[in-house]
Amino acid sequence: MTDILIEARGVKRGFPTSGGEFWALKGIDAAIPRGKLTILKGRSGSGKTTFMNILGALDRPSEGDVLYAGKSIVRMSEKQRAHLRRTQIGFVFQSVALIPMMNAQENVEYALRMARISKNRQQRALECLKMVGLSARARHMPQELSGGEQQRVAIARALAHSPKVIFADEPTGELDTLTGLQVVKIFKDLTEQEGVTIVMTTHDTSLMEVGDAVYELEDGEVIHGSV
Numbered sequence: 295m296t297d298i299l300i301e302a303r304g305v306k307r308g309f310p311t312s313g314g315e316f317w318a319l320k321g322i323d324a325a326i327p328r329g330k331l332t333i334l335k336g337r338s339g340s341g342k343t344t345f346m347n348i349l350g351a352l353d354r355p356s357e358g359d360v361l362y363a364g365k366s367i368v369r370m371s372e373k374q375r376a377h378l379r380r381t382q383i384g385f386v387f388q389s390v391a392l393i394p395m396m397n398a399q400e401n402v403e404y405a406l407r408m409a410r411i412s413k414n415r416q417q418r419a420l421e422c423l424k425m426v427g428l429s430a431r432a433r434h435m436p437q438e439l440s441g442g443e444q445q446r447v448a449i450a451r452a453l454a455h456s457p458k459v460i461f462a463d464e465p466t467g468e469l470d471t472l473t474g475l476q477v478v479k480i481f482k483d484l485t486e487q488e489g490v491t492i493v494m495t496t497h498d499t500s501l502m503e504v505g506d507a508v509y510e511l512e513d514g515e516v517i518h519g520s521v
Contacts, residue, residue: 299459299491300326300349305358307344307514318344320514321358326459326493326507331478331485333505334495341514342495343463349493350383350461351375380409384452386462390444392436398423398447399432402454409455422450425488426480442473449480459491460484466498478504 307319318341326332326349334342347353349360351367359368362382367375392401402419411418423432426446436444445465452460462481466474478501484490485506494505502508510518 297328298325299328299363300493301361302345302349303359303361305345305348305355305360307341307348307353308356318514319348319355322511322514322516324509324516324519326491328491329485329489330491330506331481331504332491332493332507332509333502334493334509334511335497335499335502336495336511337497339513340511342511344514345511346461346463346493346495350385350459351379381455382458384455384457384460386445386448386452386460386465388464388467390436390448392444392447392451394436397433397435398428398439398450401436401447402451405451405454411455418454419450422453423447425453425484426450440473442469442476445469445473445477446480449477449484453484453488453490457490459493462492462494464495464497466496466501471500474498474501 302322302324305319305322306317308315308317322345334346336342348355354368359366367378393404396404399419402422403415406415406418420432423429426449428443428446428450431439431443439447466477469477481492481494482504485492509516
């Protein structure tokens with residue numbers, strides 16, 4: 295039986311508009327397996343990023359529930375949700391948002407400071423950069439790195455505090471096909487070697503085959519799902 299880390303039950307998300315309520319999500323059920331790569335696939339406006347933000351405790355659903363390790367994150371207080379994000383969850387975004395005046399290692403160490411981790415920050419940062427194949431680029435500034443290398447630093451930064459799950463929103467969206475595949479391979483290696491659960495959104499149909507679980511969204515609904 296598949297070990298499920300996150301479960302969505304009837305998740306809906308509505309936003310008020312001048313023409314009435316707009317439902318970005320219309321009742322989604324999904325199960326995110328522990329230690330696997332799950333892909334949320336769909337075109338722009340399909341609802342995949344909205345859904346990922348709810349799974350990652352960045353937003354709350356209008357209706358429905360999300361269970362993390364069997365506990366409802368919807369019923370948690372904002373303080374509890376912030377603690378969950380800081381200790382259990384990592385995020386990687388399409389715009390890597392590295393701090394330009396810090397080198398690669400310092401960017402990763404900064405994530406550890408934000409997570410209030412004081413011990414062995416330098417060692418952990420170098421370990422994470424090694425995981426993504428950037429040991430030799432630790433002292434390089436972001437502007438000295440390629441787009442793919444910057445994205446790998448962002449992944450190392452998300453890994454720094456040893457999260458149980460990483461949410462990656464269109465991490466290959468601004469990369470060429472080959473570099474994008476290299477980033478996805480890093481995600482697969484992390485699930486297999488480190489046991490990290492990864493949820494990734496994409497509109498690239500060529501990446502669907504690499505997911506251990508795939509949910510395809512269209513107009514706020516799952517039109518195809520497999521675990």
